[in-house]
Amino acid sequence: MIDVRLIRENPEIVRRALEYRQMTSELLDEIVDLESKRREALQVVEQKKAERNSISSEIARAKASKDENLSVSLMDRAKEISSEVKELDLRASQIEEELKKKLLYLPNIPSSTTPVGKSEEDNVVVRMWGEPRKVDFEIRPHWDYGPETGLIDFERAAKISGARFTILRRDLARLERAIANFMLDLHHSKGYEEVALPFMVKRDTMQATGQLPKFEEEAYRIDPDDMFMIPTAEVPLVSQHMDEILEGDLPKKYTAYSACFRREAGSYGKDVRGMIRVHQFDKVELVWFTHPDDSYDALENLTADAEDVLRKLELPYRVVSLCTGDIGFAAAKTYDLEVWLPSYNTYREISSCSNVEDFQPRRANIRFRDVDNKLKFVHCLNGSGLAVGRTLVAIVENYQRRDGKIDVPKALVPYMRQEVIG
RNA sequence: GGAGGCGUAUCCUAAUUGGCUAAGGAGCCGGUCUCGAAAAUCGGUGGGGUUGACGCCCCUUGUGGGUUCGAGUCCCACCGCCUCCGCCA
CATH class of the missing domain: 3.30.930.10 (Bira Bifunctional Protein; Domain 2)
Structure with a gap:
């Protein structure tokens, strides 16, 4: 498997590798696209998760101080966020899954000491x-x-x-x-x-x-x-x-x-x-x-x-x-x-x-x-x-x-x- | 195949009744002490993601689901290991 980071930062290296191997770069394009989608989705879901986590610990504090009213209203809010997280998480992991699958089909990059040739x-x-x-x-x-x-x-x-x-x-x-x-x-x-x-x-x-x-x-x-x-x-x-x-x-x-x-x-x-x-x-x-x-x-x-x-x-x-x-x-x-x-x-x-x-x-x-x-x-x-x-x-x-x-x-x-x- | 038990970080090992930071030890890295080492002692120390980088933040207690505002802890499935029984070279 090739490092996603390399693909993200230097896609042209991978593109050339595929050329050398007499392969098209369609797969690479799909991967680059999925990778940027993955990071977008990740940012959104992580932010929601952070929100959920902080409300969750507020609930713990409210319960500890026996503030029933506060904890009930916080729990309503948390429930909402939690279901949003579930949805966003699903979408993010689907993208990640698809990306991983495609990465497994990408061949290795030939060494610079490997002679370039068609067949x-x-x-x-x-x-x-x-x-x-x-x-x-x-x-x-x-x-x-x-x-x-x-x-x-x-x-x-x-x-x-x-x-x-x-x-x-x-x-x-x-x-x-x-x-x-x-x-x-x-x-x-x-x-x-x-x-x-x-x-x-x-x-x-x-x-x-x-x-x-x-x-x-x-x-x-x-x-x-x-x-x-x-x-x-x-x-x-x-x-x-x-x-x-x-x-x-x-x-x-x-x-x-x-x-x-x-x-x-x-x-x-x-x-x-x-x-x-x-x-x-x-x-x-x-x-x-x-x-x-x-x-x-x-x-x-x-x-x-x-x-x-x-x-x-x-x-x-x-x-x-x-x-x-x-x-x-x-x-x-x-x-x-x-x-x-x-x-x-x-x-x-x-x-x-x-x-x-x-x-x-x-x-x-x-x-x-x-x-x-x-x-x-x-x-x-x-x-x-x-x-x-x-x-x-x-x-x-x-x-x-x-x-x-x-x-x-x-x-x-x-x-x-x-x-x-x- | 049947019955039961167990999976926690590099290793060992805790966390019954769900709640704030997964405690502690070993190992490793660094400091003090020493001619030097050992011992002693002090500090640091899992992995992955995100970021140009740092920090914040997110994930990670075999794996995947579920319940819940919240799961190492409860439920289900799978995988692996151990014990006993059965079968077998």
């Missing part, structure tokens, strides 16, 4: 690591390799759950578990606190991180309880500190494994083959809470921690700085990590690392006490470290051998206790 095509590659392997045989895409070896079973997954689900078998089931464990151990060794979290959360929780209200059709809802399956561990990881004042030293660094659930509404033609885009996948997530002054250094560090997973797995990747037209709703700045996938003959997203600044903390009301003793919103960052399913795909394809077997990356051998798969 994906304007994203900027900031660095590359590793070289795609050159081989003189045909690497089987994982969507062929899986069914051919029986290690990925799309058919039965579709039978029990529908399209965009997978069943992993034997060595690949074990590999998935090994990848998650490896990632968690690596992050743990760097000082991340490991957390195991609920995979279902309440509506408020989804709202705190920005998935709701705007993107409800993207989430799986559990109807009778109005709960949601988490689309990422970022949701519970950030929201665990809702309405808290963080004590102790910042930054706080968390890592968590979770399953993630996404409806992928509106991606019907995209990535229909294989397990690149599925409704349920595993991910290891990284979340930082930082002092506002430190969040951009933190973004570099968090991104480096995610990159380190790819380096240790020796998978070629590149880092892309998303442009203003492509960053997510809550993000001020985002680096995507893209891993080399032979089946696509290109780099595909495997991690997304974002600084949301105070956007989520403001929604979730997460603050800290600064050196000047004032309460301020923390800054919040999140990143995948990494998406487990896509990592598995990257290994299956990048480590595939001529004989159809797969070399286990060195870093995973201790977890798999074998050097070859298949």
Whole structure:
């Protein structure tokens, strides 16, 4: 959420942010209008309330001095004012409600270091690591390799759950578990606190991180309880500190494994083959809470921690700085990590690392006490470290051998206790 | 699922019978004392809104309603926690 004060005092900043995001500023105009109406209504109702309060204490005094006549006449007057207050209060809170609702639909303001651009095509590659392997045989895409070896079973997954689900078998089931464990151990060794979290959360929780209200059709809802399956561990990881004042030293660094659930509404033609885009996948997530002054250094560090997973797995990747037209709703700045996938003959997203600044903390009301003793919103960052399913795909394809077997990356051998798969 | 109990500020904890400013303690910040610290002692100290800023003022006792001139206190609903029972991996 964006500070209403900023919108009031510098609406042009927000207007430019919306332009950069390729969005119209209708919503902003409505908000500015509502905000001035809110303050008008507030002034009127508060004045009436002050009047009511002072008469109320006059009544108390009159009663104390046993002046029945005075207290009766005051009570008549108070009754009148009180009903006026009720009416004015209702109007004011309706305006406030409407304003709040609209504010929840306003995206974050991109950082000045986010490249300006219209779409994906304007994203900027900031660095590359590793070289795609050159081989003189045909690497089987994982969507062929899986069914051919029986290690990925799309058919039965579709039978029990529908399209965009997978069943992993034997060595690949074990590999998935090994990848998650490896990632968690690596992050743990760097000082991340490991957390195991609920995979279902309440509506408020989804709202705190920005998935709701705007993107409800993207989430799986559990109807009778109005709960949601988490689309990422970022949701519970950030929201665990809702309405808290963080004590102790910042930054706080968390890592968590979770399953993630996404409806992928509106991606019907995209990535229909294989397990690149599925409704349920595993991910290891990284979340930082930082002092506002430190969040951009933190973004570099968090991104480096995610990159380190790819380096240790020796998978070629590149880092892309998303442009203003492509960053997510809550993000001020985002680096995507893209891993080399032979089946696509290109780099595909495997991690997304974002600084949301105070956007989520403001929604979730997460603050800290600064050196000047004032309460301020923390800054919040999140990143995948990494998406487990896509990592598995990257290994299956990048480590595939001529004989159809797969070399286990060195870093995973201790977890798999074998050097070859298949 | 059934029965009962409890939610007060950063934390602990009071305020039965509705009434003027939510008392007190801890913690934190500052002063005195001290070579320095601890102890002692004095003062300050919740959050949000409104304001250009200060002050006045408004809201805030889990959340939302209701009764009343007036609600921490009475009523209703919801949420959370605890105890007991039932069911259960």
